[in-house]
Amino acid sequence: MKRLYYWYDLDFNQHKIIAQSQQLAKRQLLLEGKIAIKIKAGAIITARSFHCADLLIITKQLATMLKAGLSIIDTLHLLVQEQPKPHWQYLLSDIKQQIAKGEALSHALHQHHSVFSPLYCEIIAVGELTGQLDESFEQLALLLEKSIKLQKSFKKAVRYPLFLLSVAMIVSLVMLLFVLPKFSDIYQDFDAQLPAFTQCIIDFSNNLQQSWLMWCIGFMVSYFCYQRYFKMRYRLQIEAMIIKCPIVGKAVQTSCLTQIFQTIAITQKAGIPLLTGLAATTNITYYSLYRNSILQIIAGIEQGYSFSHVLHQQLYFPNLCSQLIHVGEESGTLDLMLDKLAIYYQEQNQILIDNLSQAFEPLLMLVLALIIGSLIVAMYLPIFQMGDVIH
Structure with missing residues (x-):
């Protein structure tokens, strides 16, 4: 965990530096031959400070400026000047300085691996080799945009049910802790036996x-036990149970398949080898079931089997996947078929999420009414x- 520090030079001009402590910030400035007359602590910076939405905007700006003919140094210089967020400003400035020293862009990005994923750096490295860096940034922007859209659709589906459940819990606690005890005091004054159901609720209160x-x-x-023990030890069993659920399981499955095929399609278009693209997919796949399946696919391809043949043996990939991949391998249009699969499962995921919201609404209303x-x-x-x- 690092922190943003504002330091002032002899002319009292403000500059920014990111370090783990104020002492390390002073040491870094001394090594660079800079004199700070004052250092002031700013915001704490972690990997979560660099949001994916900001990365998408920066990636789009890089693609646009590079396509317009600007050099990468000039592009980063303009982004640093226009960037309103200090941590992004410092990061882009650091990347610009590394490139000015002769480092490759992909290597400079890899130094900030908590912000730029291995897949991001790999696609940029291919763009540097082919001389099509602007197209690499365009492909990355497309991948990030689809990923953010997928996350937003899922959050939108669960936001309303979670809100209703939270309201039900708060109302129930208020009634049990504050309202019901008042009624209990009134009932005790009558010195009469309460109904069994009421007495049970009062005892619970x-x-x-x-x-x-x-x-x-x-x-x-x-x-804590679930997160640290059961989830870690029985993660595969829990995920298998979730995927077997009627509507929720299909929504999870289509979400994972969309993410997987989008990533592989982008890597194929960028000219990255299939095995490298599959390896990069394991880093972005949340569900261990699909991560293990991809590792088995990689092992099968390394043994000499075709992608479609190994994919057909995987339980959590429908037959449609292996069929279209086989057509792509035979016709030499693998990237096109991967793109079609990504689009198909994205559409299916959107339909399922909409159905999920509609299915949960009456069920949640029933639960609220019962509680x-x-x-x-x-x-x-x-x-x-x-x-x-009284009588």
């Missing part, structure tokens, strides 16, 4: 009030017996 800290600790411990309705019935059920108690 009292238990929650007295041991809410234990509930929180139990939830945190359970979550909140049960609490309301439990509170007001004794009121219906109040007449008998």
